[in-house]
Amino acid sequence: MVSIQPLLELQKIDTALLQLSHRQVNLEERAVLTKAKSDLLATQNEHATLTTQLAATKTQITNLEAANKKCEAQIAKYSQQLKTVIAPREAEALQHEIETVRTERSTNDDQELQLLETSERLEAQLSDIVDKNNAGVAAVASATTALSEAIKSCEAEKKSFDGQRQDVAVAIDLKLIKLYDNKRNKRTTPAVADLHGSKCQSCHLDLSVVELSALKKLGAEEVAECPNCDCYLVV
Numbered sequence: 001m002v003s004i005q006p007l008l009e010l011q012k013i014d015t016a017l018l019q020l021s022h023r024q025v026n027l028e029e030r031a032v033l034t035k036a037k038s039d040l041l042a043t044q045n046e047h048a049t050l051t052t053q054l055a056a057t058k059t060q061i062t063n064l065e066a067a068n069k070k071c072e073a074q075i076a077k078y079s080q081q082l083k084t085v086i087a088p089r090e091a092e093a094l095q096h097e098i099e100t101v102r103t104e105r106s107t108n109d110d111q112e113l114q115l116l117e118t119s120e121r122l123e124a125q126l127s128d129i130v131d132k133n134n135a136g137v138a139a140v141a142s143a144t145t146a147l148s149e150a151i152k153s154c155e156a157e158k159k160s161f162d163g164q165r166q167d168v169a170v171a172i173d174l175k176l177i178k179l180y181d182n183k184r185n186k187r188t189t190p191a192v193a194d195l196h197g198s199k200c201q202s203c204h205l206d207l208s209v210v211e212l213s214a215l216k217k218l219g220a221e222e223v224a225e226c227p228n229c230d231c232y233l234v235v
Ligand SMILES: [Zn+2]
Pocket: 200, 201, 202, 203, 204, 205, 226, 227, 228, 229, 230, 231
């Protein structure tokens, strides 16, 4: 039976490399960054909505103030006219006009008061949102740094494994490497495994006594394979 013991070391490194690449894809830091970015986006949307609402409120206040200036001018004009009219019906009509405009002005004042309260509330909310936004920007920045450091550390680990792999591979017969590569390309589970007791360490199934003794009887040029998962077995 051909000894494939050296391939086992190679397989261990390849398994570690596979686990590493899986870890790199599923880094916790990546999820944290995604969450921080989506939180920040929500805050920015909230900020935009509040800004729009505040601008609309301020426009309404400006319009009401302009309307009240008109009211004041009208009241002044009618009061002036009132001083010069003689006919009582005309005076009555003017007084009625003045009363109407005063009511309008008073309604506008009430409305403006409400809008001023709204505007103050929106400004307070905006100030909170600005703080929240600053915190969000900082959170995204620190999550970005954390992710890039985690990736860097994975890459350093990969480099070290790659180096180990090269050292191990260079000492193995090319024919064995070829066998290993062919087997590896056809599967996702380990291509080479050893037995723990009668258990194959690739498929974790037990080999029967008959199967085990058959492996021991293999010819000098034959490579042992697991009868369950077909991987090469170090016996
Ligand atoms: Zn197996």
